[in-house]
Amino acid sequence: MNLRLHIWRQAGPDDMGMLKTYDIANVSEHMSFLEMLDVLNEELIAKGENPVAFDHDCREGICGTCGMVINGRPHGPLARTTACQLHMRTFKDGDEIYIEPWRAKAFPVLRDLVVDRGSFDRIIQKGGFISVNTGNAQDGNTLPIGKPDADRAMDAAACIGCGACVAACPNSSAMLFTAAKIGHLASLPQGQAERSSRALDMVLQMDTEGFGACTNHYECEAACPKGISAEFIAQMNRDFVASALGGKA
Amino acid sequence: MKAFGDIWRSNLFQKWLMAITGLFLVLFLLGHLSGNLLVFLGQAHINEYAHGLRTMGHGAVLWGARIGLLTFFILHVASAITLSRRNRQARPQKYAKVEARSSTLASRTMLYSGLLLISYVLYHLAHFTWGAVHAQHYAQATFILPSGELVPDVYTMVVKSFSEPLITVLYLLSMVMVGLHLNHAIASAFQTLGVTNRRIVPMVRTIGPALSILIALGFSAVPLAIILGLVKI
Numbered sequence: 001m002n003l004r005l006h007i008w009r010q011a012g013p014d015d016m017g018m019l020k021t022y023d024i025a026n027v028s029e030h031m032s033f034l035e036m037l038d039v040l041n042e043e044l045i046a047k048g049e050n051p052v053a054f055d056h057d058c059r060e061g062i063c064g065t066c067g068m069v070i071n072g073r074p075h076g077p078l079a080r081t082t083a084c085q086l087h088m089r090t091f092k093d094g095d096e097i098y099i100e101p102w103r104a105k106a107f108p109v110l111r112d113l114v115v116d117r118g119s120f121d122r123i124i125q126k127g128g129f130i131s132v133n134t135g136n137a138q139d140g141n142t143l144p145i146g147k148p149d150a151d152r153a154m155d156a157a158a159c160i161g162c163g164a165c166v167a168a169c170p171n172s173s174a175m176l177f178t179a180a181k182i183g184h185l186a187s188l189p190q191g192q193a194e195r196s197s198r199a200l201d202m203v204l205q206m207d208t209e210g211f212g213a214c215t216n217h218y219e220c221e222a223a224c225p226k227g228i229s230a231e232f233i234a235q236m237n238r239d240f241v242a243s244a245l246g247g248k249a
Numbered sequence: 250m251k252a253f254g255d256i257w258r259s260n261l262f263q264k265w266l267m268a269i270t271g272l273f274l275v276l277f278l279l280g281h282l283s284g285n286l287l288v289f290l291g292q293a294h295i296n297e298y299a300h301g302l303r304t305m306g307h308g309a310v311l312w313g314a315r316i317g318l319l320t321f322f323i324l325h326v327a328s329a330i331t332l333s334r335r336n337r338q339a340r341p342q343k344y345a346k347v348e349a350r351s352s353t354l355a356s357r358t359m360l361y362s363g364l365l366l367i368s369y370v371l372y373h374l375a376h377f378t379w380g381a382v383h384a385q386h387y388a389q390a391t392f393i394l395p396s397g398e399l400v401p402d403v404y405t406m407v408v409k410s411f412s413e414p415l416i417t418v419l420y421l422l423s424m425v426m427v428g429l430h431l432n433h434a435i436a437s438a439f440q441t442l443g444v445t446n447r448r449i450v451p452m453v454r455t456i457g458p459a460l461s462i463l464i465a466l467g468f469s470a471v472p473l474a475i476i477l478g479l480v481k482i
Contacts, residue, residue: 006345019345072348098346105339170352171336173260200251203261212339213260213332215359216437217352231445238443241265244256 001027001093005040007052008100010109017109019098029089033076034059034066036088037099053112061085061225064160067167068113069100074164074223082162082225102163104172106209117163119209120177126205127198128181130190149187156184158226168223171212175233176220178202183232186239196243203240260335263328268438270325275435275464277318278427282467288480289470292404296392299403326367333360355432362430369423376410386410408482411475420472428465432458 002025010017024040031039034056041051057065061082068083070076076086091097099113107115145153157180165176182199185191191198214233221230242248256262284302287295302311355362372382380387386409390402411417436457444450474480 008345069344069346072344072346073350077348100344100346103340103342103344105341109342168350170340170357172339173336200256204251204255204259207258207260210339212336213264214441215332215336215356216433216440217349217356219350219352222350230440231447231450234440234443234445234450236443237261237265237441238445240259240261241443244251244259244262 001029001088001091001095003027003036003091003094004096006096006098007112008109009052009112010101011050011111013108013110019100027088029087031088032059032084033070033086033088034084053110053114055114056084059084062160064162067102067115067162067164069098069102069167071098074102074167075162075225079222080225080227082160085225102167104163104166104211106172106174106211107163107166115163117161119211120161120163120174122209123174123178123202123205124181126201127194128185128202130185131194132190143189145188153184153187156180156187156228156232159184159224159228160226162225164223164225165220165228166211168219169212169214170217170219171215173214173220174206174209174211175214175236176224176228176230178206179230179232179236180228182236182239186235195239196248199236199239200243203236260332263332264441266324267328267332268441270321270328271434272438272442273321274318274325275431275460278464282464285468285471288404288407289474292392292402293395295404295407296400296402297394300394300398300400322370326363329360329363353433355429356437359430359433362426365426366423366430369426372419373423376416377406383410383413383416405482407471408475408480411472414476417472417476421469424465424469427468428461431461431464435460 002023005022005024006019007022008017009020022040022044024036024043027036027039034054037052037054044051054068055065057063059066061084064082066083067075070083070086075081075083077090078086101107101109101113102115102117104115106119107117109115159177159180161177163177166172166174169176182202185198186195216230218230221228284295284298287298305311349357375381376383377387386406390405391399392402392404393399411420434457436454439450439453439457444453471480
């Protein structure tokens, strides 16, 4: 199939950047979206132009490295699918495709489609962990965890930190990401000791990074390639306010 | 323990303030609506109710409620302004193309419906409370209660006002705004307050939008009945 691509090109963090149009021919429907960009880049290199920079790693939909807004939707039109797992059979001959980076003040564009997601790392550093003295591994089953709690923790832990929630949110809010991390540990006994300080510190770090506030559109939930529920945001809200008012989350 | 200032300024606390004050404003609307519907019971009922509101506890109850409402209203608007400004700043560069999946017209226009409602509330107070606009209808008539007291005739003021098509149209358009704002607001507030119960959440997401339509229709019923001649002097 033949496609017309409108891709955001930006030479560096301080460059203004603009959408540039590329025509690409003979795209196989079996290619993944990233493979289609690989082919485009080969053509650009052959012509002596700069290839389009984009993030990718596992290409199996589990690492959270890739991410671009495809036709106005993070990771493209399919639900629960990362850009690397999106295949060209989703598109048809003659389609025009807009490809843009995640847009958020807290995710500055480094080049083309690559953004700096260091703000997520700094949120994690504020409490997305449990503190334990290291030593020998504990015996299995020393801390029995009920099936519903384990399931809930796993639902939250499915977050791959790709940032699609921020990209989809009209307010560039990181609440689904942060709520998934807080909700994951809040569902487990190991997470209880630091539950209150975790909720306070991680939430305040989101503000410091310049993410917006949630207005409950649930665009994040719809865009999340792992289908994480906005229910975790409600739980984070409760944990934060309870801890802020001096109670226990 | 964090400094209270840091907590107060945080996005999540501001959201929480907006939700709590918003829900109290919805409760007020329900009370206001039940009072309005007394128009259908006749002149004596609504005039007696209005007189009762003004004189309850020698007016202390009315003024207490007014101060409370004003405080909630100011907190609600102030948090909305703070959060909207921050949300705009969070995305300095817009997308060339955006394809919404789950947001609604109501959820995307909360700021605008809210701003229109502020101007409506001022107009509405100027009309029925201060008598600054449409003064020709304002409490000119008086009414003698069954108890023999001479009180302002609210019923006549309302009926005469809504007999003017312009006032009725303005009012009905404003009720569309109320409905639109509450369509997103009610369920949204429960999410912000942290309700996660899986039996309650689907219920709230159904009842919220339904209640918004009922409130808008309820308030619209009075002017519609007057313009259709079902309620007259």
